[in-house]
Amino acid sequence: MKKTVVGGIVAVAIAAMWVASCKKETIDPGKWQPISFNVPKGWPAPAYTFANNALTYDGFVLGRKLFYDVRLSKDSTVSCGTCHQQFAGFAQLGHDLSHGVNDLLGTRNTPGLANMAWHTSFFWDGGVNHLESQPIAPIQNPVEMALPMAEAVQRVKNANDYRTYFENAFGNDTVNSQRIFRALAQFMGAMVSADSKYDKYMRAEAGGTMTASELNGLTLFRQHCATCHKEPLMSDFSFRNNGLKPGTQNDSGRAHITRDVADMYKFKVPSLRNVAVTAPYMHDGKVKTLDDVVEHYRTGIYSSPTLDPSLATGIAITDNEKHDLVNFLKTLTDSTFIKNPLFAEPVK
């Protein structure tokens, strides 16, 4: 039976820039719904446009199944979702460094995932620049999922439960790494977070009324933070040294990729979306609370040759202003996104 497009869905389709095609019968027809990718009002064009990888419901659902599948790790204990937990804005709660197979410790803090389609590079050092080539790193990384890609492909091939998913998403049941990456890119690319209080305030919608403290925080944010944490994505996706004192890992950051001393200790400016739920903070997870983050910018700047000049003397704010800034950061939490069942581990 072919799925046909009906009235209500047509309206959604017209409003959307990219809309799921709806040719195939799906594995869970009862739950079928159009997956769309919309550029929220006032946002720039995304870097990832699903060109050559048309977003479909079935592609998205396959990507979601892969994202939550522990069989993609060597000992079948760790999935992408183990470290990227939805309730924590897809970061890993309570871990400063990531924990992978055999509870091995990674070298960096798990960043939250949202609005990945706008990111121009991935990882703290920007070591990967395409959403479709990103997943090979965690799958093969010895302290994350530790599975050679060829073996990951073989496992998915051998797993009977994937056959229909591949047929629905790609027209036949051929399993290869490119299809795995594309499905994961569809899932992650469709994870748009644009429904926080801040967003509603910007769109002058219901639920967007900020308190005086939050509004003052926004003003301070625009004064001291927004050059790097650029609105509306809360990052300009550049690499900067924000004055963190190098820890025992002595992570060289961007220089790890470029081998350029001018890039020492520079890291990708993280998006601050859902930041109130993604603690701990920074590439090494050394900063525990939002209060500590702001205190870092106020009194904790560590000077080194690559320190961003704008932070040379730290930011001069009062205790009250610090409080307001933290209150503003909390308005970036999008509870619709972190509770959306579409992005959750499917019930087996």
Ligand code: HEC
């Ligand atoms: C063991 C924990 C762990 C697992 C498992 C894991 N990740 Fe990650 N993820 C991380 C860490 C840590 C980083 C940052 C790595 C770095 O900067 O070097 C990261 C970074 C990312 C990023 C880049 C985010 C950004 O803002 O640059 C994406 C996208 C991502 N992971 C997706 C995935 C996918 C897809 C999978 C499964 C195939 C996965 N992760 C599995 C811990 C994990």
Ligand code: HEC
């Ligand atoms: C010069 C650019 C720059 C400025 C200005 C700046 N930041 Fe950052 N911010 C960064 C970079 C780079 C990182 C990541 C550093 C790292 O992990 O080593 C970061 C990290 C953060 C984090 C941690 C996010 C996470 O997911 O771990 C928060 C929160 C934050 N900044 C808030 C602020 C606030 C609030 C201000 C203003 C008071 C501010 N930043 C000003 C560049 C900047």
